[in-house]
Amino acid sequence: MFYTTDTNHHGLAHDPFKAIVAPRPIGWIGSKGRDGSLNLAPYSFFNAVSDKPKLVMFSSSGHKHSQKNARETGVFTCNFVSRNLAEKMNLSSAALPYGTNEFDFAGLTAKQAELIDAPYVAKAFAVLECKVTEIIEPKTLSGEATDNVFVFGQVVGIHIDEAIVTDGRLDMTLARPIARMGYMDYSEGSDVFEMIRPKV
Numbered sequence: 166m167f168y169t170t171d172t173n174h175h176g177l178a179h180d181p182f183k184a185i186v187a188p189r190p191i192g193w194i195g196s197k198g199r200d201g202s203l204n205l206a207p208y209s210f211f212n213a214v215s216d217k218p219k220l221v222m223f224s225s226s227g228h229k230h231s232q233k234n235a236r237e238t239g240v241f242t243c244n245f246v247s248r249n250l251a252e253k254m255n256l257s258s259a260a261l262p263y264g265t266n267e268f269d270f271a272g273l274t275a276k277q278a279e280l281i282d283a284p285y286v287a288k289a290f291a292v293l294e295c296k297v298t299e300i301i302e303p304k305t306l307s308g309e310a311t312d313n314v315f316v317f318g319q320v321v322g323i324h325i326d327e328a329i330v331t332d333g334r335l336d337m338t339l340a341r342p343i344a345r346m347g348y349m350d351y352s353e354g355s356d357v358f359e360m361i362r363p364k365v
């Protein structure tokens with residue numbers, strides 16, 4: 166099968182693009198409104214994009230609350246979702262009115278970050294505290310504006326649940342991180358195997 170994305174005539178029941186780019190990590194973004202309200206929402210157009218410096222980004226399809234808060238306060242947290250928090254993560258994706266606390270809505274305890282004024286998920290196995298470095302509103306090939314917002318942040322502090330540390334390494338079979346697949350599917354990234362890179 167081959168198709169061009171200008172027509173997007175793939176002939177399938179659903180657009181397969183997001184099913185191809187999978188599994189995608191989920192950045193569960195914690196932020197605070199200028200009004201002091203706490204906000205939490207999952208983003209799978211999310212990734213770590215550099216380690217020196219440590220940079221992450223999430224992409225908002227539309228001008229959603231997380232990007233608004235990150236833009237206004239300059240900070241956000243990225244929380245990582247283990248299998249036992251999957252259902253609460255999903256609940257926190259509900260399109261609630263601005264100012265509604267998704268930590269409460271999903272039955273999660275929020276904690277105040279150490280270095281930035283933003284909340285994080287107390288039970289997340291890892292949390293990145295981030296300061297916004299850039300916000301980009303991307304354009305199409307023909308230079309048209311899109312309704313997407315890319316928020317980049319530099320990681321300034323990291324929380325790790327020591328229960329997932331074994332022999333000095335993070336043990337993903339204990340953390341049981343989940344990732345977004347296509348459609349409404351998820352995978353659990355605890356089926357771990359190792360490969361040593363070639364030395365030439």
Ligand SMILES: Cc1cc2nc3c(=O)[nH]c(=O)nc-3n(C[C@H](O)[C@H](O)[C@H](O)COP(=O)(O)O)c2cc1C
Pocket residue numbers: 191204205206207208209210211224225226227229230231232254255257258259260261345
């Ligand atoms: C696993 C998962 C991943 C998601 N990824 C994105 C994403 O990358 N970008 C986006 O705009 N919305 C994404 N959503 C939808 C948002 O979480 C949802 O629109 C949410 O209400 C946004 O909240 P906010 O307005 O508080 O930021 C995702 C939802 C789920 C369940």
